[in-house]
Structures are given as C-alpha cells and as structure tokens.
Amino acid sequence: MPRASRRVPCPCGRLRRVSALTWTALVSLGAWLWLLLCQGFFWRTDVRLPPRPRPPREPESWPSVAVVVPARDEARVLPLSLPTLLAQDYPGHAEVFLVDDGSTDGTGALARRLAESHPDRPDGPDGPEHGPPHALPLTVDTPGDPEPGWTGKLWAVRHGIALARARSDPAFLLLTDADIAHGPDSLRRLVSAALTHRLDLVSQMARLRVHSPWERLIVPAFVYFFAQLYPFRRVNSPDSRTAAAAGGCVLLRTETAIRARVPESIRHAVIDDVTLARAVKRAGGGRIWLGLADGVESVRPYEGLSELWRMVARSAYAQLRHNPALLLGTVAGLVLLYAVPPVAALSGSLAGAAAWAVMAGTYVPMLRYYRQPLLLAPTLPFTAALYALMTLDSAWQHYQGRGAAWKGRTYTKDAR
Known part of the structure; x- marks a missing residue:
C-alpha cells in the first residue's frame, strides 16, 4: 500500500498576517515622512520672538x-x-x-x-x-x-x-x-x-x-x-x-x-x-x-x-467639535501613527522600526526645549495612548452631560 503523504501546513495564513502588518507599517512610515516634510516643519522649536537687540532699535513712543x-x-x-x-x-x-x-x-x-x-x-x-x-x-x-x-x-x-x-x-x-x-x-x-x-x-x-x-x-x-x-x-x-x-x-x-x-x-x-x-x-x-x-x-x-488628565480631557472633545466621526478618526489616526510602529518593529518589521525612529526623531527638539532626557523620545507611543484615552474620556464626560468641567463650572458646548 502506498504510504500516506505527510501534509505540510500552508504558510499562506501566516504570510497574509505578516504582510498585513508590514503594509500597515509602510503606511505608517509614509504618514510620518509626510508629517516630517510637509506639515509645516511642526517638530522644529525655533519659532521664537527675536531677542532684544543691542543697542535696542525701539520706537520713540511706546503705546499704552x-x-x-x-x-x-x-x-x-x-x-x-x-x-x-x-x-x-x-x-x-x-x-x-x-x-x-x-x-x-x-x-x-x-x-x-x-x-x-x-x-x-x-x-x-x-x-x-x-x-x-x-x-x-x-x-x-x-x-x-x-x-x-x-x-x-x-x-x-x-x-x-x-x-x-x-x-x-x-x-x-x-x-x-x-x-x-x-x-x-x-x-x-x-x-x-x-x-x-x-x-x-x-x-x-x-x-x-x-x-x-x-x-x-x-x-x-x-x-x-x-x-x-x-x-x-x-x-x-x-x-x-x-x-x-x-x-x-x-x-x-x-x-x-x-x-x-x-x-x-x-x-x-x-x-x-x-x-x-x-x-x-x-x-x-x-x-x-x-x-x-x-x-x-x-x-x-x-x-x-489625575490633574494632567483633567487638563487635557476638559477640552479634547470640544477640539473635535463634539463630532463622533472625528473622534473615531482621531483614535484611528493615533493608532496608525503611534501604536503600529512599535508593534511592527517588535515583530521584526524594518518599516515599523523606521517609522518609530522618525517619530522619536521629531520629538527630540521638543524634549531639548523642555530640557528633558532624550531617552524619553521612544516613549512617545505610550504617551499618545494616554492622550487617546483622555480624548475618549472627554467624549464620555460630554455625553454624560458633564462636558468641560473646570474649577466648579461645567460647559457642555463649544460654539466655535
């Protein structure tokens, strides 16, 4: 009788999963490259008032x-x-x-x-x-x-x-x-x-x-x-x-x-x-x-x-015009930009590692401005996760009728 052939497991499912993660990491990397180059150089911290000139070139009469x-x-x-x-x-x-x-x-x-x-x-x-x-x-x-x-x-x-x-x-x-x-x-x-x-x-x-x-x-x-x-x-x-x-x-x-x-x-x-x-x-x-x-x-x-949480949550949903679609889009965007790169990088994706590196690199100037250790730069995904939770909490407070609460006052609508 012929020997039963050994069934070799098909790697297609695993390849599809790896491919999906890789493609998502590539999209995230593309988004970070666009932010790096096309979003007004937001990451730079050199937009400051010019220092007072010496000798001062000042008006003869100063306004009240x-x-x-x-x-x-x-x-x-x-x-x-x-x-x-x-x-x-x-x-x-x-x-x-x-x-x-x-x-x-x-x-x-x-x-x-x-x-x-x-x-x-x-x-x-x-x-x-x-x-x-x-x-x-x-x-x-x-x-x-x-x-x-x-x-x-x-x-x-x-x-x-x-x-x-x-x-x-x-x-x-x-x-x-x-x-x-x-x-x-x-x-x-x-x-x-x-x-x-x-x-x-x-x-x-x-x-x-x-x-x-x-x-x-x-x-x-x-x-x-x-x-x-x-x-x-x-x-x-x-x-x-x-x-x-x-x-x-x-x-x-x-x-x-x-x-x-x-x-x-x-x-x-x-x-x-x-x-x-x-x-x-x-x-x-x-x-x-x-x-x-x-x-x-x-x-x-x-x-x-808790104090920082209240500071952010009191106005986060107002920033999104109390719009559920904008809320979902914001959370999805935070996941794509900040969660995907470290997850993909830890799974061996070079695209994920590159996206994480670009992300951390854009954060370095702000850490320098605040005189903080540059080792905090790779922790930005964790902080972004906190901000996502604060935003969701802000929406929850709004729909519970508590709106933007600050120092004993509650505002339920921001007419911008």
Whole structure:
C-alpha cells in the first residue's frame, strides 16, 4: 500500500498576517515622512520672538497696554506670577487689571496684598529708559456670575477689557493667565514684535512646568501634539487659513479686538485661544504670530496623572467639535501613527522600526526645549495612548452631560 503523504501546513495564513502588518507599517512610515516634510516643519522649536537687540532699535513712543488677568481660585500660584507682571520693564504706560472670577480662596484679596507689598524699582544706572521706577498699577475687580452663553474666563476677560477701555483706552491688550510668570522684558518684546511686523496678535506658548515624573512624560508631548495640529509656521503665514494662539500669553491690538468683536463673538468657546486667533484672522485678514516662549513660564504644578488628565480631557472633545466621526478618526489616526510602529518593529518589521525612529526623531527638539532626557523620545507611543484615552474620556464626560468641567463650572458646548 502506498504510504500516506505527510501534509505540510500552508504558510499562506501566516504570510497574509505578516504582510498585513508590514503594509500597515509602510503606511505608517509614509504618514510620518509626510508629517516630517510637509506639515509645516511642526517638530522644529525655533519659532521664537527675536531677542532684544543691542543697542535696542525701539520706537520713540511706546503705546499704552492693559494687562488683563482672569483669575479663579489662583491663590496657590499668584505669589509666583503676579509680581512678575507688576515688575515689567515697559517704557510706555501699562496697567494690570486682575479680574477675580468668583474665587473662594481669597484670590482678589491676595492680589491686593501682593501689589501693596511689591517694592518700587529704582531707576537704572543710566536713567529711566531702563524701566519705570514704580511697579505697574493694579486694579482688582469682580464681574459677578457669567451671563448665560458665556464661559467664565471670557466673561472675566470681557469685564477686564471694559475696565481698561474706560480707564485709558489702551492701544494693546495683553491677555495672560494667572499662572503665567513673565520675564522683566516680556511686555516690551511682545509690543516691539507687534509694531515691527505690524501684527494684530502676538502669542507665546508659555513653557509649562516640568518637574514631576508625570509632567516629564505628558507635558512636552502636549505641546508637541499642539504644534502638530497647528504648525506655527502655517499659523504665522498670512496666506494660510491655519489659526491658533496660546491663551496664557496673547498680545492683541485693541482696534483688532473691536473689529473682531472679541470677546463677544467667541463667548461660548471652551478652547478660547484657538477660537480667538480664528476670529482675528477672519476679521479683515488680521495678521497673527505664534511661537514658543523664552521668559514666559507657567508656574502651575501638575504633580499627579489625575490633574494632567483633567487638563487635557476638559477640552479634547470640544477640539473635535463634539463630532463622533472625528473622534473615531482621531483614535484611528493615533493608532496608525503611534501604536503600529512599535508593534511592527517588535515583530521584526524594518518599516515599523523606521517609522518609530522618525517619530522619536521629531520629538527630540521638543524634549531639548523642555530640557528633558532624550531617552524619553521612544516613549512617545505610550504617551499618545494616554492622550487617546483622555480624548475618549472627554467624549464620555460630554455625553454624560458633564462636558468641560473646570474649577466648579461645567460647559457642555463649544460654539466655535
């Protein structure tokens, strides 16, 4: 009798699985190469305000500026931030308007005490051009509860702008958050850039605090993802429709704010900085500039994951316009860009390894900007997974009716 032939297992199924993973890795690599070369060089960190020239080439007459600071329960950070605003080395007239947005921790009273205890600066060795001899004057007021249709921050900004215009009708408005500390020449550099380049809006993304392990893991990636969505070079191009700003530090021409009906036209916005920039760019082709900051820093601590999680989740789904299709597309995109490369690389795929290398390489400049170890670059897929979960949680909170919750207030809609 003939011997039974031994059945050799067909490798087709395994080959198909390997081929599918390889093809997906190739698609991911192609996407990363496109991002590297065609997405406005988002990964570069050299979009900064020019350093103050020496000798300074400055205007003969400096315009007046009102600094508007919305503050809600900020007693923890105010001693580190408000004195830096009061000590601004600005040759023109400038005032600080802190709007206490219903604080329960004594923010307004603390602000007044800080102003009273702030030491006056003597003139510089070569005369008063080295800075005003006194601290900037401070006005503290409260607007009461927001009217329907307003977010609390923009309601406070509206009140601060109204106070400033009633007092002196300033040429510029500096909108800055209560947790932002400014270097002594911050206001001077912002105004100089606006005058020199005829800009309607100048915004710097403050350097966020990076001390705790979770801050090191999440904060640089937060700025990296923001730049990927809104490449600074495209934002700064008059020919581009891309618009964005960083709400912690925005210098805005008053006439532009009036023309764009700010903040009334954006009163619902949870993501107020991006919405503000869009309003300015739409209003007669306003010119805007956005870049990374030197000398403008956030002093707000995020010691644990839960605090960082809330910071991202409160507005992530609003960024997607509360659109389920955009949510699914975003999660799928995160999987393709950030999950596929390491999985494929660990399975022996050269395309996956190459995609992971390109990804890590684009993250290196941001880690350098934040003075973090470059060994964190390959961990970006893990951080991206956290951001995907934060975005899904943001959507879940929205559909549970909790929307964007922040400091005791909940906003369910972002009318952008």
